[in-house]
Amino acid sequence: MLYIVATPIGNLKDITLRALEVLKGVDLIACEDTRHSKILLNHFGIRTPTTSYFQHNRFSKGQYILALLKQGKNIALISDAGTPGILDPGYHLIHLAIKNNIEMTVIPGPTAFISALVLSGRPTHEFIFAGFLPNRQQARRNRLKELAKLKQTIVFYESCHRILAALADIQQVFGNKEVVIARELTKKFEEVKRGPAAEIIAHFQKGAVRGEFVVVI
Ligand code: SAM
Numbered sequence: 001m002l003y004i005v006a007t008p009i010g011n012l013k014d015i016t017l018r019a020l021e022v023l024k025g026v027d028l029i030a031c032e033d034t035r036h037s038k039i040l041l042n043h044f045g046i047r048t049p050t051t052s053y054f055q056h057n058r059f060s061k062g063q064y065i066l067a068l069l070k071q072g073k074n075i076a077l078i079s080d081a082g083t084p085g086i087l088d089p090g091y092h093l094i095h096l097a098i099k100n101n102i103e104m105t106v107i108p109g110p111t112a113f114i115s116a117l118v119l120s121g122r123p124t125h126e127f128i129f130a131g132f133l134p135n136r137q138q139a140r141r142n143r144l145k146e147l148a149k150l151k152q153t154i155v156f157y158e159s160c161h162r163i164l165a166a167l168a169d170i171q172q173v174f175g176n177k178e179v180v181i182a183r184e185l186t187k188k189f190e191e192v193k194r195g196p197a198a199e200i201i202a203h204f205q206k207g208a209v210r211g212e213f214v215v216v217i
Pocket of ligand 1: 082085113183
């Protein structure tokens with residue numbers, strides 16, 4: 001059986017009892033980055049063997065994991081943070097398992113965009129999760145213009161390297177509309193900043209821009 005196991009997005013205490021039970025009990029844990037996941041596994045005294053499953057080995061390693069599942073092994077899939085399959089290579093393994101009629105279940109837990117959405121205070125009854133915006137400015141602006149036509153709350157991920165450029169484009173496209181930035185959720189420097197993009201840019205320009213970001217408009 002394949003277990004899709006959500007892990008914390010920062011605070012290691014945000015692991016569920018079921019997740020610990022499954023990670024201890026399976027034959028193998030497929031990790032996006034085994035070294036990164038060792039921090040979590042060591043913290044909870046989990047000695048289960050691990051293997052890497054990431055963007056660039058997803059085809060070959062996917063077949064290897066599939067062969068083990070077909071032999072009757074129990075395998076857990078975890079990503080670097082949050083819920084596997086949400087913007088990480090987990091999606092491909094889940095798809096492969098479905099195509100091959102592998103029994104599968106999910107152990108639910110944190111996902112950064114859900115935490116940001118509820119903290120944002122914006123309407124949550126309908127929202128669009130837009131993943132990561134394109135890297136290039138023109139493509140990013142075009143994507144923002146498409147999103148601006150929607151009535152729903154918009155949520156997307158952004159890295160510290162591009163957050164200021166993304167906010168500048170948000171200012172261009174959305175003007176004074178309130179934007180909510182959720183940074184480093186569940187971590188020591190967790191911060192939620194609300195206001196027009198121009199104000200948020202001024203706030204983040206005060207120092208080095210660090211951490212992981214979710215943007216809500
Ligand atoms: N699978 C993950 C999930 O369930 O949320 C998302 C993986 S995606 C590759 C990584 C992005 O998620 C980061 O660039 C950041 O935008 C967002 N993210 C992850 N952890 C976060 C946190 N603690 N605070 C804010 N954003 C976070």
